[in-house]
Amino acid sequence: MSGSLPPRLAPGATIGMLGAGQLGRMTAMAAARLGYQTHVYAPDAAGSPCAQVSAAATVAGWDDLAALERFARSVDAVTLEWENVPVATVEHLRRFTSVNPGPNVLSVAQDRVKEKSFVNALGIATAPWRAAKSAEDVARAVAEIGPRCVLKSTRLGYDGKGQARIGEGTDPAEAWAAIGGVDGIVEGFVTFACEVSVIVARGGDGAMVAYPAVENRHKDGILDVTLAPARVAPETAAEAERVARRIAEALDLVGVLAVEMFVTADGAVLVNEMAPRPHNSGHWTMDACAASQFEQLVRAVCGLPLGSVERQADAEMTNLIGEDALRWPELMAEPGARLHLYGKAEARPGRKMGHVTRLLPRT
Ligand SMILES: Nc1ncnc2c1ncn2[C@@H]1O[C@H](COP(=O)(O)OP(=O)(O)O)[C@@H](O)[C@H]1O
Ligand SMILES: [Mg+2]
Missing domain, CATH: 3.30.1490.20 (ATP-grasp fold, A domain)
Structure with a gap:
C-alpha cells in the first residue's frame, strides 16, 4: 500500500520513523506499548535517542533514494518526528508506502512565509x-x-x-x-499576556481530538515550563482549540499537529507557528492523559481509532536543558516527579536532555 491514507495496521506491524530525536523515541515507546515496532531512519540515527528504543535503524541521507526505498519496503507505514524532512524524500517514500503527515503539510510547516499565508487565508490572525x-x-x-x-x-x-x-x-x-x-x-513583536498551544490528532477518516490549551513559558527562546491546562478564560481556550482544529482540517492532516499561539491582554488569539508532529508542550500528556500525544500519532498513522484525550490530572512539565539533567538523582528521589530522560550522552548547553512532569489535582 502506498500513498497517503494509512492502511489499518494490526499490532506487530512496523512503523518507519523519519528523524531520530526524543520525539521519535517517545513515539517508539508508545508504539511498543501497543505492540508495534519501530524502524528509525536518519542521517544521525546511530546511537540516537530513537535508535536506542527501536527494533532497527537505518543511517542514511535524506537524498539516498536506494536506502529510502529499502527502508520503505521494510516497514508498514512511515511517519516523522522532524518537520524539516525534505518534501522530495517523503514524495519518494510515498511511492512504496503510506507516509503521514504528507508532503503538502510539510511544505507549509517548513516555511514561515507559507505557514503564515496559509493561516491568514483561513481568516485566522497572526502578528x-x-x-x-x-x-x-x-x-x-x-x-x-x-x-x-x-x-x-x-x-x-x-x-x-x-x-x-x-x-x-x-x-x-x-x-x-x-x-x-x-x-x-x-x-x-507581540506583547502577549501568555503563550498557549493546542495539540490536535487527526485520523485518515477525518476524526479529530484535541488536548486542552496549555500555557508555555520560554527561557532564552527554549520552552521552559508548560502548564496544563492554560490559565486563560474558557472562551480563549475554546478559541485556541477552534483555531488548531481548523488548521488541521484545512491541511487534511493525518497525524499530530501542534499550534503555538499568543494570547494578548484583551484575549485575542494570534497564531505564531505550527509543527505537524508531537510537540514539547504535549509531553505532559504521557503522565496525565488516557492516551498521550505519541500514542495518538501511532494510532493515526496505523489507521486505528484515536485515543481518549481525557485529562486525569493537571500537570506542570519542566524541561531539563543542558546541565539541568545532572539533577537526576534529586528528581528521582522526589515523590511524584515523573522523570523522562532522552538517552543523550552529552549535556551540551541549550540541548533538551529530558523533562519532568509533576501532576496536580484536576481543576
Ligand atoms: N512575533 C513575536 N512577538 C513576540 N515574541 C515572539 C514572536 N515570535 C517569537 N517570539 C518568542 O520567541 C519564541 C520562539 O519563537 P518561534 O517563532 O516559536 O520559533 P521557534 O521555532 O524557535 O520555536 C516564541 O515562543 C516567543 O516566546
Ligand atoms: Mg516555537
Missing part, C-alpha cells in the same frame, strides 16, 4: 508580517509594521535559533546578518 529577502526588505518591513519586530529565518529555525530582535535604532543590515543573510520573515 503582522512581511517576507524579507534582503536588508532593504527588512528596513521596509520595519517601516511598515513598526519599530519592534522579530526577524526570523524562513526555514529551519527552532528553539529561538535563526532569530533577531529588532527595536528602535537596530540596524536592519545587522539584523539581517545576524540570521545569516538568508530568506526571512519580519514579524511585529
